[in-house]
Structure formats: structure tokens, C-alpha cells
Amino acid sequence: MDFRLTDEQRELQQAARAFARAELRPIAEVLERDNVPPSRDLVKRYAEMGFLGVNVPEALGGLGLGNVEALIVLEEFAKISSAVAFPIFESMVGPVRAIEHFGSDSLKQRIVPKVCSGEMIVAVAMSEPEAGSALTDLRTRAVVDGERVTLNGTKRWCSGGGHADAYVVYCRLNDDPGASAIGAVLVEKGASGLSFGPNESLMGFRGIPSADLNFDDCVVPLDNVIVPAGGFKKLMEAFDLERCGNATMALGQASGALEDVIAYVQERKQFGKPLAEFQAVQMKLADMQMKVEAARLLIWRAAANAESGLPSVLDSSVGKCFANSIAREVTGDALQLMGAYGYSREFPMERRLRDSWGWGIAGGAIDIQKVNIAGAMLGRRFDQRR
Numbered sequence: 517m518d519f520r521l522t523d524e525q526r527e528l529q530q531a532a533r534a535f536a537r538a539e540l541r542p543i544a545e546v547l548e549r550d551n552v553p554p555s556r557d558l559v560k561r562y563a564e565m566g567f568l569g570v571n572v573p574e575a576l577g578g579l580g581l582g583n584v585e586a587l588i589v590l591e592e593f594a595k596i597s598s599a600v601a602f603p604i605f606e607s608m609v610g611p612v613r614a615i616e617h618f619g620s621d622s623l624k625q626r627i628v629p630k631v632c633s634g635e636m637i638v639a640v641a642m643s644e645p646e647a648g649s650a651l652t653d654l655r656t657r658a659v660v661d662g663e664r665v666t667l668n669g670t671k672r673w674c675s676g677g678g679h680a681d682a683y684v685v686y687c688r689l690n691d692d693p694g695a696s697a698i699g700a701v702l703v704e705k706g707a708s709g710l711s712f713g714p715n716e717s718l719m720g721f722r723g724i725p726s727a728d729l730n731f732d733d734c735v736v737p738l739d740n741v742i743v744p745a746g747g748f749k750k751l752m753e754a755f756d757l758e759r760c761g762n763a764t765m766a767l768g769q770a771s772g773a774l775e776d777v778i779a780y781v782q783e784r785k786q787f788g789k790p791l792a793e794f795q796a797v798q799m800k801l802a803d804m805q806m807k808v809e810a811a812r813l814l815i816w817r818a819a820a821n822a823e824s825g826l827p828s829v830l831d832s833s834v835g836k837c838f839a840n841s842i843a844r845e846v847t848g849d850a851l852q853l854m855g856a857y858g859y860s861r862e863f864p865m866e867r868r869l870r871d872s873w874g875w876g877i878a879g880g881a882i883d884i885q886k887v888n889i890a891g892a893m894l895g896r897r898f899d900q901r902r
């Protein structure tokens with residue numbers, strides 16, 4: 517067991533860090549102020565630097581590295597802001613990985629290289645008005661008829677909704693009850709019968725558009741079926757990687773807050789000396805450091821254990837649950853240590869706190885992760901309906 521990064525991993529981390537620190541801070545401020553996503557030009561720049569496909573096979577346009585490398589890069593962007601990191605999150609750990617793992621060869625070739633080159637953004641549409649934590653209650657129906665698939669239903673809270681070029685839509689592909697009918701279909705933005713609700717106004721996640729998707733006899737080709745009915749387990753396996761990405765986005769809020777506050781408490785003086793000289797401040801810093809380090813190790817363990825495939829539900833849920841929880845605590849402590857400056861919108865600290873709250877709901881609420889963890893620990897599935 518070796519907890520050190522390799523030289524190559526450190527170089528990649530440095531490259532991501534240098535780019536993110538040098539260029540993305542002013543952009544993050546604009547995305548937050550105007551609540552707009554990163555420009556397509558910026559996404560293309562990410563692509564040119566290889567940041568969109570770190571863990572995607574070279575044959576599909578990526579760098580062919582592992583999930584650990586992808587998450588190392590993602591954290592450096594997330595430290596700046598969720599919005600600037602979101603295109604990287606979507607491309608490296610998002611729904612496009614379900615296409616890569618389970619789609620037909622022609623679908624993979626059509627979509628994945630375009631995502632790596634920044635020409636296409638793919639979002640995930642799972643949640644519905646009546647199906648949040650109880651995802652298998654989803655009702656969106658897809659009917660296969662020869663070479664066509666017709667979808668009807670409504671999706672809610674889709675991050676990237678209205679902005680992304682394509683959507684991995686979880687839907688029922690037959691009339692069986694529960695999870696056994698669930699699969700996923702790719703719907704491209706211009707598909708007939710697809711419309712979007714207004715952009716949601718959320719507590720955080722500014723610069724990450726969120727909208728309902730409405731399918732009204734929406735027609736797509738049969739090749740767009742990524743996973744047929746009965747493939748819910750497969751979709752959840754791909755989602756185990758997304759969970760590590762969600763955890764890394766939360767971690768980035770915490771580790772970015774810690775880096776900023778370490779500088780602040782050494783500079784800001786009260787009672788004639790820097791804040792860092794007060795023992796109560798030192799205790800807080802130590803607590804924050806322990807939480808950030810522990811979250812990072814849990815996430816990297818989940819990714820490293822799954823280097824050749826997808827992480828386990830136990831490892832990924834432990835990482836997400838812990839990172840989601842400590843991100844709220846660490847950003848809250850960092851805000852407190854900056855006093856009124858932390859509370860001011862002039863500085864990124866309050867934004868990190870708001871975004872941290874969102875990461876602990878998105879991709880499965882913290883308590884749902886605990887249900888997953890207990891189930892995996894005891895080798896059982898706890899049916900929430902009985």
C-alpha cells in the first residue's frame with residue numbers, strides 16, 4: 517500500500533491546479549454573478565488540455581488514464597467553483613460513462629469522442645416529481661416500436677437541463693413494476709417532443725443550469741437505447757463512479773475553503789496578532805485538515821479499488837456520504853473564520869457553503885448513502901417500502 521501519488525499523477529495535479537488558479541477565478545465570479553454556465557469556448561479549452569477525457573480510453577478520444585487521475589484533476593477545478601468544474605464532472609464521471617460501458621459500439625463512437633473534444637455535453641435525467649430518493653418509482657415511459665423509441669413523461673432537477681446537448685434518460689421500457697422495467701435512453705436536445713421547463717432558482721449551483729425535461733411523444737432512434745429494461749443494476753454500477761465525482765465536487769468545496777482560510781488567518785490580525793495565533797483557531801484548522809484528508813483518502817480508495825472497472829457501492833457511498841457531510845462543516849468553519857468577509861458575497865466562501873449543501877442532496881441524499889452503506893455492510897438490501 518502506497519499513499520503517495522506517482523510522479524505522473526503529481527504532474528497532472530500540478531497542471532490542473534496551475535491552469536485552474538491562473539485562469540478560472542475571475543470566470544467563476546462571472547458564472548456565479550450571472551448564473552450562466554461556462555462558455556463553449558472554455559469547455560473546448562478544457563478539451564484541448566485533455567481535462568475532459570482523463571479516464572476515457574484513447575480509442576474514444578480520452579487520455580486513457582484511471583479514475584484516480586480523473587478525480588485528482590476534478591478536485592483542482594472544484595476548489596475554484598462547482599460551476600467551472602461541472603463540464604469536467606459531466607465528461608469524466610457523469611452519465612456519458614454509462615454510454616461508454618453499456619451503449620452499442622455505434623452509439624459510443626457517435627457520442628463519447630464528441631464529449632472528450634468539448635463538442636457535446638451530456639446530462640443525466642433520473643429524478644421526477646414523484647421519484648427522488650425512491651428512484652424506482654419513476655414513471656417516464658419509453659415504447660420501442662421497430663426502429664423507433666417514443667418517450668413520454670417529466671424529469672425534474674436535471675443539472676444541465678436545457679443547456680446540455682443530450683440526456684441520459686432513466687425510463688420504464690415495459691410495464692413490469694419496480695426496477696425490473698427500468699433502463700436508459702439517450703435523447704438529444706433537438707429531438708421532436710422534447711421541451712424544457714424554466715431555469716430553476718437554487719440556493720447554490722449557480723452557473724449550473726437546472727430545468728425540468730418534458731417528453732411529449734418524443735421520438736429517438738432504437739440505437740439510442742443505452743440499457744434495455746432489466747439494466748437498472750448496470751446503471752447503478754456506472755452511478756457508483758458518478759458518486760465518487762459528486763464526493764470530489766464536495767471535497768473541492770472543503771479543500772478550496774481550507775486553502776483560502778489558511779492564508780486568511782495568517783494575514784488577518786485582531787488583538788494585535790494574526791488569527792492563526794489563537795489556539796481556538798488552530799483547533800478549528802486541525803479539525804478541518806483531518807476531515808479533508810480523510811474524505812480525500814476515502815474517495816481515492818474507492819477509485820483505486822476500481823481502477824479497472826467501476827467502484828463498489830460500499831466504497832463509493834462511504835466516500836460520498838463522508839465528503840458531503842464534512843464539506844458542509846468545513847465550509848461553515850472557514851466562513852466563520854473569515855467573519856463578515858466570509859459572509860460577504862464579495863468572497864467565494866459563502867458560495868462554497870451553499871454549493872456544499874447541494875452536493876449532499878444531488879446524486880442521492882446523505883441519509884440514502886447511509887442506507888446503502890448499512891445494506892452493503894450487512895450483505896442485505898433494506899426494502900424502504902416495507
Ligand SMILES: Cc1cc2nc3c(=O)[nH]c(=O)nc-3n(C[C@H](O)[C@H](O)[C@H](O)COP(=O)(O)OP(=O)(O)OC[C@H]3O[C@@H](n4cnc5c(N)ncnc54)[C@H](O)[C@@H]3O)c2cc1C
Nearest residue numbers: 640641642643648649673674675874877878879881883900
Ligand atoms: C443541486 C442538485 C442537483 C441535482 N441534479 C440532478 C440531476 O442532474 N439529475 C437528476 O436526475 N436529479 C438531480 N437532482 C435531484 C436529486 O437526485 C434528488 O433531489 C435526490 O435524489 C433527493 O430526492 P428529493 O429531492 O425528491 O428528496 P426526497 O426523496 O423527497 O427526500 C427528502 C429527504 O428525506 C429523507 N429521506 C427520503 N427517503 C429516505 C429514506 N428511505 N431513509 C432515510 N431518509 C430518507 C432524506 O433526508 C432526504 O434528503 C439534483 C438535486 C440537487 C439538489
